[in-house]
Amino acid sequence: MAPRPHFLVLTFPLQGHIAPALRLARHLLAAAPDALVTFSTAAPAHRRMFEEVQNGGGGGGDGDGDGDGDDGRLELLPFSDGTESGHVSGGDVAEFNGYMASFHAEGRRSVGELVDALAARGRPVSRVVYTLLLPWAADVARERGVPSALYWIQPVAVLAIYYHYFHGHAGVVDEHRRDQSFVVELPGLPTLAVGDLPSFITDAADPSDYFHGVFTTFRDLFDTLDRETPKATVLVNTCQEFEETTLAAVGAYDVLTIGPVLPSGDEAGLFKQDDAKYMEWLDSQPDDSVVYVSFGSLAFMAREQLDELLHGLEESGRPYLCVLRKDNKVKLADVEMDAAALRNGMVVEWCDQVRVLSHAAVGCFVTHCGWNSVLESIACGVPMVGVPQMSDQRMNAILVEHDWRVGVRAEVDGGRGVLRAAELRRRVKEVMGEGEAAAKVRRTAAGWKRAVAEALGKGGSSDRNLTAFVEGARSDI
Structure with missing residues (x-):
């Protein structure tokens, strides 16, 4: 043999x-x-x-x-x-x-x-x-x-950013790494600000x-x-x-x-999923109506951020599914808006993200722009609102918004790094609203979904x- x-x-x-x-x-x-x-x-x-x-x-x-x-x-x-x-x-x-x-x-x-x-x-x-x-x-x-x-x-x-950093460009980046707006020219890449780098x-x-x-x-x-x-x-x-x-x-x-x-x-992982009630809840929602929110497996939400997030989601008037990990130190009961006040949505500790993004009811993904999440969202044809935080996420958000045009990037409070409720509402409307701009994002997302299927086929x-x-x-x- x-x-x-x-x-x-x-x-x-x-x-x-x-x-x-x-x-x-x-x-x-x-x-x-x-x-x-x-x-x-x-x-x-x-x-x-x-x-x-x-x-x-x-x-x-x-x-x-x-x-x-x-x-x-x-x-x-x-x-x-x-x-x-x-x-x-x-x-x-x-x-x-x-x-x-x-x-x-x-x-x-x-x-x-x-x-x-x-x-x-x-x-x-x-x-x-x-x-x-x-x-x-x-x-x-x-x-x-x-x-x-x-x-x-x-x-x-x-990969290219890291390669060029470690092959001759570390000096200029290190010299200006405290200046988020300083422009860096790296071979084969678009012009980037220091704040865009990992x-x-x-x-x-x-x-x-x-x-x-x-x-x-x-x-x-x-x-x-x-x-x-x-x-x-x-x-x-x-x-x-x-x-x-x-x-x-x-x-x-x-x-x-x-x-x-x-x-x-089904795949094994470090986090145990909630029961499938969230899928039953999704089944009861209209197509393209649900805002799905998850900031991944590493980032923790402070009380102020969780409070702003829930208020923004509730005030959007749209149904939502929000992931708040069990290991997050701030719990739902700790914020001003507890479970009793959640009229439009559902909060879970963890879920099958690809299964959620594949559901017809999901119309938008508010994401930290971790690469797994970005790929899963594109493969499922779901537009994104990016809230990048660390590592490669800032560059990923640029790709989502400017290269592939399948989402928008939300701005955070410059001093505290918090996504405010009003900004969340505004950005969700940009990709889920009735206007032509939102419709174009959704059409582009659908096009990339087809491209992914062809690449993998x-x-x-x-x-x-x-x-x-x-x-x-x-x-x-």
């Missing part, structure tokens, strides 16, 4: 990284029916995701407990990050830096042992695929003679910043890519049609656009690229 390609997919233990990585694992299985895939993240996150899987192996074992019929080709195995409970947000800079140091050192050691153990079991890894914050994964692969590929889970434009460049370059450990990890990542020969392979969770002109800005790498990598069914640009990657891995065996 010919050797089977075996992909080891590694990811940082955050929901925004886990979701696209686990989705890619499933897409690799679909693209190569004879392939094996091992998905691995840090042990504390693994336990949260798969606590109900009965495998007798301390959280590893075959299968993923979702009953999706992969015939044992998908295996879920954790690696150690050197901790029992993972990183707990809200600590100080030293604590976070300590976690990152442990994650890198212990993760590298543990993943090396994992690769060796898989080979000893007769399941040798033929290609390592790793997400943003694991630069050492390429070293682990190289030391064992296994090719690797970075899975970039942000847009090509952000916060992990503009803020976290400062050693006193909480996320400085993320900044240094990105620096190490691009150093790792530069050491790959002949060219580093980078899979990007986007489609060629979205960013065709920007691809040339990262010609130093072999870039394959393979997205949007969407869920292929048989013979589409993303389908071709993923097939080429799989066949390249097969030829390396």
Whole structure:
């Protein structure tokens, strides 16, 4: 029997990284029916995701407990990050830096042992695929003679920004990083203000910043890519049609656009969904009438922001579905407008976002512009109101509003960073109103939905690229 390609997919233990990585694992299985895939993240996150899987192996074992019929080709195995409970947000800079140091050192050691153990079991890894914050994964692969590929889970434009920052443009950015309006010229990219750049460049370059450990990890990542020969392979969770002109800005790498990598069914995650009552509620709403609101898996809402948000939604007069995570320190009962005052909407702790965005009743997505959320919204043809906060979200909002014209960006209170109720009402009306401008946004969103379907369909640009990657891995065996 010919050797089977075996992909080891590694990811940082955050929901925004886990979701696209686990989705890619499933897409690799679909693209190569004879392939094996091992998905691995840090042990504390693994336990949260798969606590109900009965495998007798301390959280590893075959299968993923979702009953999706992969015939044992998908295996879920954790690696150690050197901790029992993972990183707990809200600590100080030293604590976070300590976690990152442990994650890198212990993760590298543990993943090396994992690769060796898989080979000893007769399941040798033929290609390592790793997400943003694991630069050492390429070293682990190289030391064992296994090719690797970075899975970039942000847009090509952000890949290009980081590339140019770490290849000759850091000086000018660092000199002006406190001036949000200073204009930066980067090769192959439109003119950008410092305030448009990823916060992990503009803020976290400062050693006193909480996320400085993320900044240094990105620096190490691009150093790792530069050491790959002949060219580093980078899979990007986007489609060629979205960013065709920007691809040339990262010609130093072999870039394959393979997205949007969407869920292929129920998927595990770090957050447990509320029951399906929200879907029954959506079923009772008119088409294109509901405002869906979610600021992702990381950001916390302060009392002032939650109060403004709920007032704006209620005053809009439109039905709404709002996600307020269980781990948010401010609860619904803490704000002026509690559950008894919510006449038009529903607040849930977590939901199946793609299922919600796919529902005919949803007419607008108020989002933090995390890349997963942006892709899911475009794939479902839902216009957006962007409220970017950190990381790549500011650039993502520019793409949504100016490049693809599928949404608008809301302005926040300059001093407090709060989205005010009046601004929320105004921006929702811009994409859901009766005027021609709103109708044009909706038509454009519908057009991009069709483009995504074509890119992912048989013979589409993303389908071709993923097939080429799989066949390249097969030829390396």
